[in-house]
Amino acid sequence: MDDNQAVNALVRRCVSGDAAAWQDIVQQYHRRIFNICYRFSGSSDDASDLTQEVFIKMYRTLSTFDTTRASFMTWVTTVTRNLLVDHFRKGKYDRITDSLDATPGNQEDGLTIAEQLEDRRASPESRVRSQETQKLVHEALRRLSPELREAVILRDLQDLDYKDIAKVLNVPEGTVKSRINRGRTELARLLQRTYKQVS
């Protein structure tokens, strides 16, 4: 029995009222959904709330999952993405307020984004290894437009293939690739521009 069949069997058990099966689903997918929400919203608290909403929605609509149309992973990602888009349209999470003088995590004694970008000695790959640089990239990700952000999150962070991303976003595969390219390029330019402003 491969992974898809195992997950489908788990879903069937859950639909038939097996609470333990639902607990297994939550156990398997809550981390992944939390990360999508976290990278999209930029806030751990918001991501926690959104993840709970995603699972409540999944619990109510689990019987509508059609195993012949898509994999459960694609369905879960689609539910998550749709909920994120709904919240984004409401403007609740559309907040790009951090400036270069702000410190990640609002720590008074921490380094500002500008200060973190001043380190020119390390290459981009080596900078990513540090925790501060990760926060920097995370902040830059928030500044991308929602269309580009969701495309690069699904591809580079969730490792979905182009076909599944096209299903989730409901756009052609060529559009997915274009958005991923633009998202990656925009992110690199955004970090580069920020660096030039402070140097």
Next chain:
Amino acid sequence: MAGETQSGMQCAEVEALLAEALDGVLHGPTLAAFEAHQQGCATCRSMVEEARAGMSLLQALEEAEPPRNLMHNILAQTIGALPSEHAVVKPRGEGWMEKLKGRLAPVFAGVATPRFAMSFGMAFFSITMLLGIAGFRFGDMRDWDLTSKGIRKAYYNTEARVMRYYENMRLVYEIESRVRDLRRAATPDNTQSNQPQQEVPATNPNQKNAPKSEIRPQHNGSHPGYSRDMGGPELASYPAVTLATNPQARQPSAPPSSFYLGGHLERRTA
């Protein structure tokens, strides 16, 4: 974009193949043309480098750790259960009540909301209030016998009550009809004694040609509508015409209503 270069590949094609190139899935002449185009096109070269850098930065991001209580909160909000380290899978042959609850829970998940509960509560309150105004008391339901025997008994009791009511009403109407016939039988003597009074106005030549509608019937103590020989209004003259055309109806010996009344009394005494 610099357009087509010596490699024969357009800038648009480079952009379209960029994702596959960064994934490392380009091979053979396509990959060679892609790389050759970058050598001659600074714009595309810059774009590819930026995209590669962006991809490296994103893929280097570590997975965020969810809050510890997240799974607990999710399960509490969905099935109301707490996560356990050793989750016990419920056996399939569990009690039917638990099975039914498990099946109904997802179906009624949308109904079991505070808004629906509020609406249901308001509807219940309204119905209870209306029943109270109408005099219905839920305490009386304890006296109801809802067995098949009790329902049958209630049905026959109700039927007998309706029949008694019908028979009583029929008796009342028959007595009234009998009284009316007796009055009608006594009417000819009164009309004969009133005859000269009605003929006096007819001898007056001034009123001879007066219209019928102006002749007012003389009230003689009995109901004007039942006097057979009274002239003037059509209401009084209608029974006289009917009797004239039907000679048998003049037989005063046994009016039909008395027959029924007698029959009814016979049945009642029996």
